[in-house]
Amino acid sequence: MDPQSPSPGGAPSSSSPPPSQSQLPDMKSSEQPSSPCSHSARSTSHEHSSSSVLGSDPLQQHSDDLERHPKGKRKRTAAKDKAILDAAYNANAKPDKAARLDIVKRVSLNEKEVQIWFQNRRQNDRRKSRPLSPQEIAALRYGGMQILSSDAMSSYNSSFSSDNGNASPTQSMSQPLSQPLSQPDPTLSSPPRPDHAAVVAAAAVAAAAAAAAAAAASSEEADKIKDTPSQDVHREVRHQDREESRAVQEAVTTVRKEKSSDDPLQYHLSQSFPGSVGYLSNRWNPANSFTMPSTLGRAAGDNSFKLEPFPPSTCSPSTSSRPILPPPSSQASQFRLSLSLEGKAQVVPSISSPPSDTAQAPTLAGTQALGSVRRPSLHRSHSASPSVTLPPISLLTNSLPSLSAGALPPRLTRGRSRDVHAWEFCCDVQNREDALTAQAKHESSGSAIAAISLLRSTSSSGSPLQPSNSAKRNATASKVAPRSGQAKKPKLNKALSSVGRLQTSIGLTNKRSVEKEVAVGSDKVKVSVLLSPSGNESDKENWSPDEEGNPRFTFSQPQSGAGATNRRPLPSGTSRLDKQNPRRTPGRMLQEYRSPAFLLGTRANTAPAHGCNKRGEKRGQSPLEIFEDSENNDAVPAEVELFMRGEVSPSKKRDVDAVAGLLSLSQGNWR
DNA sequence: GTTCTAACCTATTCAGTTC
DNA sequence: GAACTGAATAGGTTAGAAC
Numbered sequence: 001m002d003p004q005s006p007s008p009g010g011a012p013s014s015s016s017p018p019p020s021q022s023q024l025p026d027m028k029s030s031e032q033p034s035s036p037c038s039h040s041a042r043s044t045s046h047e048h049s050s051s052s053v054l055g056s057d058p059l060q061q062h063s064d065d066l067e068r069h070p071k072g073k074r075k076r077t078a079a080k081d082k083a084i085l086d087a088a089y090n091a092n093a094k095p096d097k098a099a100r101l102d103i104v105k106r107v108s109l110n111e112k113e114v115q116i117w118f119q120n121r122r123q124n125d126r127r128k129s130r131p132l133s134p135q136e137i138a139a140l141r142y143g144g145m146q147i148l149s150s151d152a153m154s155s156y157n158s159s160f161s162s163d164n165g166n167a168s169p170t171q172s173m174s175q176p177l178s179q180p181l182s183q184p185d186p187t188l189s190s191p192p193r194p195d196h197a198a199v200v201a202a203a204a205v206a207a208a209a210a211a212a213a214a215a216a217a218s219s220e221e222a223d224k225i226k227d228t229p230s231q232d233v234h235r236e237v238r239h240q241d242r243e244e245s246r247a248v249q250e251a252v253t254t255v256r257k258e259k260s261s262d263d264p265l266q267y268h269l270s271q272s273f274p275g276s277v278g279y280l281s282n283r284w285n286p287a288n289s290f291t292m293p294s295t296l297g298r299a300a301g302d303n304s305f306k307l308e309p310f311p312p313s314t315c316s317p318s319t320s321s322r323p324i325l326p327p328p329s330s331q332a333s334q335f336r337l338s339l340s341l342e343g344k345a346q347v348v349p350s351i352s353s354p355p356s357d358t359a360q361a362p363t364l365a366g367t368q369a370l371g372s373v374r375r376p377s378l379h380r381s382h383s384a385s386p387s388v389t390l391p392p393i394s395l396l397t398n399s400l401p402s403l404s405a406g407a408l409p410p411r412l413t414r415g416r417s418r419d420v421h422a423w424e425f426c427c428d429v430q431n432r433e434d435a436l437t438a439q440a441k442h443e444s445s446g447s448a449i450a451a452i453s454l455l456r457s458t459s460s461s462g463s464p465l466q467p468s469n470s471a472k473r474n475a476t477a478s479k480v481a482p483r484s485g486q487a488k489k490p491k492l493n494k495a496l497s498s499v500g501r502l503q504t505s506i507g508l509t510n511k512r513s514v515e516k517e518v519a520v521g522s523d524k525v526k527v528s529v530l531l532s533p534s535g536n537e538s539d540k541e542n543w544s545p546d547e548e549g550n551p552r553f554t555f556s557q558p559q560s561g562a563g564a565t566n567r568r569p570l571p572s573g574t575s576r577l578d579k580q581n582p583r584r585t586p587g588r589m590l591q592e593y594r595s596p597a598f599l600l601g602t603r604a605n606t607a608p609a610h611g612c613n614k615r616g617e618k619r620g621q622s623p624l625e626i627f628e629d630s631e632n633n634d635a636v637p638a639e640v641e642l643f644m645r646g647e648v649s650p651s652k653k654r655d656v657d658a659v660a661g662l663l664s665l666s667q668g669n670w671r
Numbered sequence: 672g673t674t675c676t677a678a679c680c681t682a683t684t685c686a687g688t689t690c
Numbered sequence: 691g692a693a694c695t696g697a698a699t700a701g702g703t704t705a706g707a708a709c
Binding site (some may be wrong): 075076077113116117119120121124 | 695696697698699
Binding site (some may be wrong): 076094096097115119122123126 | 677678679680681682686687688
C-alpha cells in the first residue's frame, strides 16, 4: 500500500499483473466465489491489488502481459512491504482470509501475492528450521570426517540390513578362517562383520580386556567427542527455532568445546534418544569412534581400520576402537590367507602372501609403510607366525613397491582409504600376477603371444582377451603397475571421490560404470579399473579385502554364488552395501544390491579366470606349491623373485596360489 | 456420499541479486 | 558466470461446506 504502491511502474501494477496470469486460473476456482466479499473490501482498500484481483481481468491481463511477459521480470517485495509481512508473519504464520485482507490493505501486494508470500515464507522457515540430518551435521562439523562417519554409518547400517543372509555367510567365512588361527582375534570376527553391533561389542569387549588400560585415555576423548555430537543433536532439535542451522551449529560447536569433557553416560543417553536424535547420536558415536581413534591418538595406528569401523554404535567408542586396533596390528600376520583353508595353508601364507598381499595391503595400507603394512595385514592370522609370513610379503612387496609406496600410505588411516588401498592392492596383486604371468609367458612362451598379450595389456581398455584374462590381465596389470602409478592413481582418485561420497549416490554411479564396463567388455583391464571404482562403492569388497585382506574372497564369492555361498564376499559386499544403502533411499539400496552383484560378477569374471583355471590345476597342487613358494620366499625374497621370473609355471602358480589359495581357502578348503 | 471450494504443503522453476 | 535468494507455479492433499 504505502508508498510502494509506487505502483506506477511496476510494483502495484506488477503486483496486479502477476496475479492476473497465475491467478487467473485460481481466480476462476477460488477467488471468484469469494470475490464478492473480497472485491468490495479490496476495491475499497486497494485499488491496485483489488482491481487486479477483483477481476478487471482484461485490464489486469493486459497490464500483466505487458509487464510480465515482456521480460518476465519479477517484482521483489519492497522493503516496507517485507517488513510489514514479516511482522504479520511473526504474529501469525498462517493468516486467515481476513488477516490476509488486512495485510493486503497495508501492503502494495494483492491477496494472492500475500498468500504466496506467506507460503514461501513458511516453506523457507521450514527448510531452515527443520533439524539437520546427521549427515548434514557431520558434514558441517567434521567435514573430512564425514567420510569416515559415512563409512561407519554405511557399515553400521549395512550391518543391520545385511545381517540376514550376508552376515552369517561372512561370519562363516571369516570365522573359519580366523578361528583356526585367530580365534582369539576379536578383530577378525569383528571386521568381517561390521554387521551387528553386538558382534562388534563382543569383539570390542574382548579387545577391550586386552587393551583396556590404553583405551582409557583415548576412550575418554572419544566419549567426549561422541557426547558432544549427541548433545549437539539434542540442542539442534531443541533449537528447531528459526535460527539458521549454521548459527545453531556454531553455537553447538562452541558448546562442545566448552563441554569437551562429557560423561560417557551422556553418550548412552544420546543413543537412547528417540527418533532422529538417537539415530544421529548413534551415527555420531560410530562416526566418532571411527574418527576419534584415527584422529585422536592414533594417527599411525593402522590397525585401527578394522577395529574402528566395527565398534560403531553399540560399543563404547574407546573400548571398541582400541580393542580392535590392537588385534589387527599385533595379529597382522601373513598367514591369514592360507590359515583358515588348510592347516598347512596357515603356514603357507607366505606363498599366499602374494595374493594376500593384496588383501594385506588394504588392511595395513592405512596403517603403516607399505611393506610393513602389507605383511601385518597378512598377519591377521594371529596364529600364523609373523616371521615366516613376512618374507613372502616382502617378495610380494618387491613387485608392488612402486605402487604401494606411492599412494597407499596416505589413506590407510581411514576406512575409505582402506578400501582404496585394498583396491590398489588388488590391482597390485593383479599387477603382480600380471608381472608374474607376463614374465612367465615371456620367458616360457616368449613368443608372439606374450608380446601380443603385453600389447593388449598396454592397450588395456578394449582388450578382447578375456579367455586368457588372468594372464592378459596380469600382463596389462603388470604393465599398468609400473605405470600403475598413473593408472592406479586415477583409480585411487575415483576411489577417493567415491569414498568421500560413499553414502551419496556416487557410489551408485561408480557401480554403474563398473557394471557397464563389465557387461560390455569384461576386459581384464576394465575389470581392474572397475574394481578400483568399486572399491569406493564396494567398501564392501574393500571390506572383505581390508578386513581379512581377502580381496580374492570377494572375487571368489561372485563366482561361488553370489547369494548361495555365504562367504564373505557376498555377505560383506551385499551387507555393506545394503547397510550403507539402508540409510539411503530404497532405490539406492536396490541399486547398490545390483551394483554389488555386478561388481561381484565383474570380479568373479576376473577372479574366476584366475581362480577357476588355476584352481583346477592347483587345488591338487596348491598346497605343495604353496609350501614351496612360501618356503622359498621365506628363505630368500630374491629366490621368490627367481621363482616368479624363472618359473613360468610357478608364476602362474602364484596367481593360482594367490587366487586359488584364497578361493580354495574360502571355498574348498573351508568346506 | 459426492462434489466443490479453500487452504495448505511440497517440489520445482525461474528471475533477480550478489559476489 | 556461479551461487544464492526469493517470487511464482504445478501438483497433490485435506478439511469444511453445499448438494
